[in-house]
Amino acid sequence: MTIGVAAAGAQAGAAVFDAVLGAELLGRGAIGGFVVFAVLDEQGRLQYRTTQRGGVTALDLPASWRDARVAAVISSGPDRPEPLTQFLAGADGLGLVTGHRLPNQPGADGRPLNRMALDLMAEGAPPQQAIDAVLAAHPEWDAGLIALHAQDGLGLGNSARAARRDDLGAFQRQGQQGRVALLHNSIYARGVLADELGGLAWARLTGQAGILQWLRLEQALSLRAATCDRVTVDAAGRIIGLETADPRLAGLNRRATAVCLGAEIWRDGRLIGHARTELYVEIRDGQAWPGGGAAQDFMLMRGRDGNG
Numbered sequence: 001m002t003i004g005v006a007a008a009g010a011q012a013g014a015a016v017f018d019a020v021l022g023a024e025l026l027g028r029g030a031i032g033g034f035v036v037f038a039v040l041d042e043q044g045r046l047q048y049r050t051t052q053r054g055g056v057t058a059l060d061l062p063a064s065w066r067d068a069r070v071a072a073v074i075s076s077g078p079d080r081p082e083p084l085t086q087f088l089a090g091a092d093g094l095g096l097v098t099g100h101r102l103p104n105q106p107g108a109d110g111r112p113l114n115r116m117a118l119d120l121m122a123e124g125a126p127p128q129q130a131i132d133a134v135l136a137a138h139p140e141w142d143a144g145l146i147a148l149h150a151q152d153g154l155g156l157g158n159s160a161r162a163a164r165r166d167d168l169g170a171f172q173r174q175g176q177q178g179r180v181a182l183l184h185n186s187i188y189a190r191g192v193l194a195d196e197l198g199g200l201a202w203a204r205l206t207g208q209a210g211i212l213q214w215l216r217l218e219q220a221l222s223l224r225a226a227t228c229d230r231v232t233v234d235a236a237g238r239i240i241g242l243e244t245a246d247p248r249l250a251g252l253n254r255r256a257t258a259v260c261l262g263a264e265i266w267r268d269g270r271l272i273g274h275a276r277t278e279l280y281v282e283i284r285d286g287q288a289w290p291g292g293g294a295a296q297d298f299m300l301m302r303g304r305d306g307n308g
Helices: 012-026 063-067 113-122 127-136 193-206
Strands: 003-009 035-040 046-051 070-075 089-091 095-101 143-149 154-158 169-175 178-184 212-216 221-225 230-233 239-244 254-259 264-267 270-275 279-284 287-289 298-303
Touching: 003 012, 003 143, 003 193, 012 035, 012 063, 012 070, 012 178, 012 193, 012 298, 035 095, 046 089, 070 095, 070 143, 089 113, 095 113, 095 178, 113 127, 113 143, 127 143, 127 154, 143 178, 154 169, 154 178, 169 193, 178 193, 193 212, 239 254
Parallel strands: 221 239, 230 264
Antiparallel strands: 003 070, 003 095, 003 178, 035 046, 035 070, 089 095, 095 143, 143 154, 169 178, 212 298, 221 287, 230 239, 254 279, 264 270, 270 298, 279 287
């Protein structure tokens, strides 16, 4: 498994969603396939949604899950062994254990590593202590774990075997407004991916704009000829105008890149940032068409001043 994320706080569900969608847009590798998404609902009950293909936007998530205060996700390429819930352990009222690589591997006593960590939490161990104990006892098991307690505490770590990889990323942050942690491997991107994904999740938890911000194409827009590429957005991040210096783009009738990396992003007559990812959508009749909420309808902007 290539990425695991856990978060607690206001809109924790939206925070872990944003981190995985960010990985799908910013990275390349075994991503955008299977997903397991778990929350503890308002009554503390464990709830799951899963998909084998299509990534995080293919999940049929209840709208209320965005506001879930305890949430976790694990994702990788498509078509993984069922039941998919084996990759993300949880218990009513207690917490969640996600991770990367093979967090579901049976340990020395036959229990999956993620379940062992959860059991230690149930016995009173803090999340970090639970993670450390499981991984210390299984140094050559290929796994990284993230443990999140419903009330307090967060822990993460890699086994000695997993830690020897040279493609790892990790992020952890805690504060009064929430807790978030992620681990990833085998996802290739420009920049420090873990920090960017963690920043997206933290921005959602805190309600404060981060360096990267979401933009979305929600309706078909005409591609207007211009001397430079420009995207115009409203205050909610909806794309409301597309200008292109490519004289051929509007004449296409296929999927194509409607917004290139580095394109200017404008709002209310002011340059506010540049495209950090591309917008790859259907071009038809001189217009760019959204795909009905798929990942391709979203893009990321890097703000000029760090907050757009």
